[in-house]
Amino acid sequence: xxxxxxxxxxxxxxxxxxxxxxxxxxxxxxxxxxxxxxxxxxxxxxxxxxxxxxxxxxxxxxxxxxxxxx
Numbered sequence: 001x002x003x004x005x006x007x008x009x010x011x012x013x014x015x016x017x018x019x020x021x022x023x024x025x026x027x028x029x030x031x032x033x034x035x036x037x038x039x040x041x042x043x044x045x046x047x048x049x050x051x052x053x054x055x056x057x058x059x060x061x062x063x064x065x066x067x068x069x070x
Contacts, residue, residue: 002029007044008036008063015040016047023051023068033066041066 005022007015019033031053035041041064045055048068056067 002031004032004034006034007040008034010035010040011037012040012043016043019044019066019068020047020051023048023053026070028070031068033068034060034063035066036063038064040064 003022003026005018007018010018015033015035019031022031022033033044035044041057044066045057048055048066053068053070056069058065058067
């Protein structure tokens, strides 16, 4: 499953919860998570890595785009 989860404006733990749900539904591929602060970026990255996914982070203006792949 390839998909985008837009978590801009949400504060933790909401981005982590939404990202986990998307990753659990995905059997592989790429899931892109967009967050608007560094704390959410770090927490979503840590959660994805703990689930066995690889994370690549890009800054996109004021937001962060996490490309999460397996």
